Amino acid sequence: MTKTLRKSLRKFAIAIPLLALGFYFIPILTTIFIICGLIDVLRNDRKDLSLFSGYFLGNGLFTWLLSPFNLLVDLLCYRNPGVWKLEQFPADYQREVNEVLDIFKARKDEIIADIDANFGAGRRGMYVYQWYGKHRIDNVAEFNKDFKYIKTIAVSVFSKRESTSWHFGPLRLSLRILY
Structure with a gap:
């Protein structure tokens, strides 16, 4: 068996x-x-x-x-199409999302080095800067801002050779931006 x-x-x-x-x-x-x-x-x-x-x-x-x-x-609520394009959101949402993505792009090397230092080889997890509006990790000052629409800022950490299994998101009241 x-x-x-x-x-x-x-x-x-x-x-x-x-x-x-x-x-x-x-x-x-x-x-x-x-x-x-x-x-x-x-x-x-x-x-x-x-x-x-x-x-x-x-x-x-x-x-x-x-x-x-x-x-x-x-x-x-409005019908959820499943996968959204950034252009489908109101302008204020787009500005805030782009602001966070620009921070990730500008400080990418620093963020990756910090994650590597904290997670070590082969470890999986979430590196959370904000969790539902509560500040967790404050080493990227720009993420300490109280955003109006974005409430969670996190990086999912796993090996390049590893993939996540098919999983379900329990609540549909929030949206995730995968970058």
Whole structure:
């Protein structure tokens, strides 16, 4: 038996009894979460077994638990095209995004050297300058500014030879700019 098969069997061995308990004790709520999760996951272009498994049994579990909230947000907000172009944002947003990107470009070597000094070889993580408006690392003075629209400034750190796995963002109330 392969490691992947064992892992899948273990996930199902946990999920099936939990679903059975959910349907037994709170059937309406369980049904609502399953329906909301299905609606939410079906928004993806790629619909295959790995998507459903990852969403309901893997790293998308938290996204699934937030699916009723996310679907409500979808109803109340503008339609999210999935991938935005900078030109689609209002001029004030564009100015602020360009200001932050210009700081990264101007101080790129210094930022990379600082990250290398703090993370070492082979380590993964996030190097966070601001987290939801709270200042964390203050060695780039320009990032200490209280921006009106940008609330988190961070660098995802991983090896050049490494790629991230497919993952789900739990909340759709915010947008990430990947540069």
